[in-house]
Amino acid sequence: EAQVTQNPRYLITVTGKKLTVTCSQNMNHEYMSWYRQDPGLGLRQIYYSMNVEVTDKGDVPEGYKVSRKEKRNFPLILESPSPNQTSLYFCASRTRPQETQYFGPGTRLLVL
């Protein structure tokens, strides 16, 4: 089954404790991205990747890092989480050329 998976689905952590949210897709998509969703602000892109070793900032990259060492994986790294990073996070990958985007199930993060 074609899918995007994220882990963990739920996470409670404390300020400053490094964490990684994993994202993996099994569709051989070149393009992957991370979004955060907050009430009243909609979906905002954090980082995206056009291919292996090619990443770029989205609209709200501050406080986040990503890496793309393999085509299927695109982890999101929070080196020093802060309470304002409490949010619902979605990973997505995109087909070519139709550009239909597949989203993961989401990761709900609470930073205390």
Added chain:
Amino acid sequence: DAKTTQPTSMDCAEGRAANLPCNHSTISGNEYVYWYRQIHSQGPQYIIHGLKNNETNEMASLIITEDRKSSTLILPHATLRDTAVYYCIVRVPFGNNDMRFGAGTRLTVKP
């Protein structure tokens, strides 16, 4: 990417057709219209997309006006599980540009 305007919310009776409008008056010639939906904090789900011809798939139909300044997503027989936020997005495919999600339309299907 062109900006879209959608109603904030709509209701629909179960079993009836749900018609969700979207205005995109500044759409350019090479921009496609995409529709996604998000069911209660799940990841957004692709529904359908088109350039200028009407499109239909197993989920919905997309009607684009001749001048391409507006479109309508039609769910022919809405069910309670179609209750979701529906996003209309216009963009040029193949580029680096992001797929920008606005506020969407919150569709509530009522029994």
